[in-house]
Amino acid sequence: MKTVITYGTYDLFHIGHLNLLKRAKALGDYLIVAVSSDDFNKQKGKVCEIKDTDRMEIVKAIRYVDKVIPETSWDQKIDDVKKYNVDVFVMGDDWKGKFDFLKDYCEVVYLPRTEGISTTMLKEEIGNK
Ligand code: C2G
Numbered sequence: 001m002k003t004v005i006t007y008g009t010y011d012l013f014h015i016g017h018l019n020l021l022k023r024a025k026a027l028g029d030y031l032i033v034a035v036s037s038d039d040f041n042k043q044k045g046k047v048c049e050i051k052d053t054d055r056m057e058i059v060k061a062i063r064y065v066d067k068v069i070p071e072t073s074w075d076q077k078i079d080d081v082k083k084y085n086v087d088v089f090v091m092g093d094d095w096k097g098k099f100d101f102l103k104d105y106c107e108v109v110y111l112p113r114t115e116g117i118s119t120t121m122l123k124e125e126i127g128n129k
Pocket of ligand 1: 006007008009010011016017020036071090091092093094095112113114115116117118119
């Protein structure tokens with residue numbers, strides 16, 4: 001069984017998130033998604049519209065996702081890769097190069113982002129209504 005893992009906030013779930021999860025799953029047989037906690041998002045300088053427990057429930061309901069875990073720290077990735085015997089780590093290419101240290105533990109894949117959509121854009125568009 002080929003295990004894939006990816007990390008993210010997944011606030012205001014949108015097609016860019018869905019495309020990423022769909023393509024991440026296509027790289028293996030089992031997809032784990034680490035969803036950022038509200039506390040961790042504060043460390044990332046992000047304030048979420050949707051609270052972490054709801055964001056986790058939504059991601060868990062996506063057909064491509066097999067397991068959801070919390071992301072609470074920048075430093076949990078190596079432990080997660082070992083703990084879950086991860087074969088492939090995947091992120092959108094806005095993170096290109098940032099997680100290459102994981103190449104010692106698993107394959108690292110950066111996928112092209114979906115153009116024209118982001119949580120920030122949605123917030124701005126809704127905010128201007
Ligand atoms: N994404 C995408 N296309 C978009 C928007 C997002 O492919 N139009 C991808 C991102 O590249 C990321 C995933 O969807 O792989 C989740 O995006 P965010 O929720 O914005 O994740 P982020 O806040 O970047 O958190 O430790 C890593 C961080 O937790 C990543």
